[in-house]
Amino acid sequence: MKIDDPDHVSKSPDGRDARLQPAWREQFPVDWPTDDFRSRRDFTKLLGLTSLAFVAGQLWIALLSLRRRAKESRSLPETEIASVAELPVGGSKVFDYPRSGAACVLTRVATDRFVAYGQKCTHLSCPVIPRPERNRLQCPCHEGAFDLATGEPIAGPPRRPLPRLKLAIRGGSVFAVGLEEGTL
């Protein structure tokens, strides 16, 4: 008789050959070495599925990246935010850009210098508050802070910079004209 497993030792309760046993007995062996083989094989198969899930995750990020690039390449509208005279040095104004509901904050940091950032903290999306006297934007939820000049995180839990807006000053008014690349 030809046998598939040269050191097969398990005997079925009915004593018949392994080939004649029902399929379920193959999956639920009675001896430890065979059971070890089955459990490790099944765990390896599960890892194979996990591997596939990671590939799906990578492809999802690649898709988001493509969408972001397409979005960045599209020109954003030019919107008047405030007049230069309206804001004193150290003053701020909250406005929506590029669409309604996307809150941003404009701050006048010097006589001839304005900065504007998305107002959502990059940690958990609380609105950040400008603190020009401390040269930072403060998030009151978890005491996060961003550099007012660059938008880079300088304290607390945030690890990513705030989205920074491109500004233009024309005819005594400040305009938002787009987003700085790589800050969205």
Add this chain to the structure above:
Amino acid sequence: MNLPPFARSQRLTIVSGILCFVLILVVLQLWLLTATMESFLGGSDAIVVPAALASIGCFALNFGLLHFFLRKLDR
């Protein structure tokens, strides 16, 4: 590939080896995914495509091991 039937102890050793190899590749993929996500959320897209290709390569290796070797061992 016609492999001779393996003894039970051999099959256990082979499947343990495959398991270790697959586990290392999956951990590598996990690291790739977290690093890519971190970089993407930080505003950089430079590593997104290379990381996706590397992850696909790891999966291809895993799939090959699972498909060919486990199928042979299951005979």
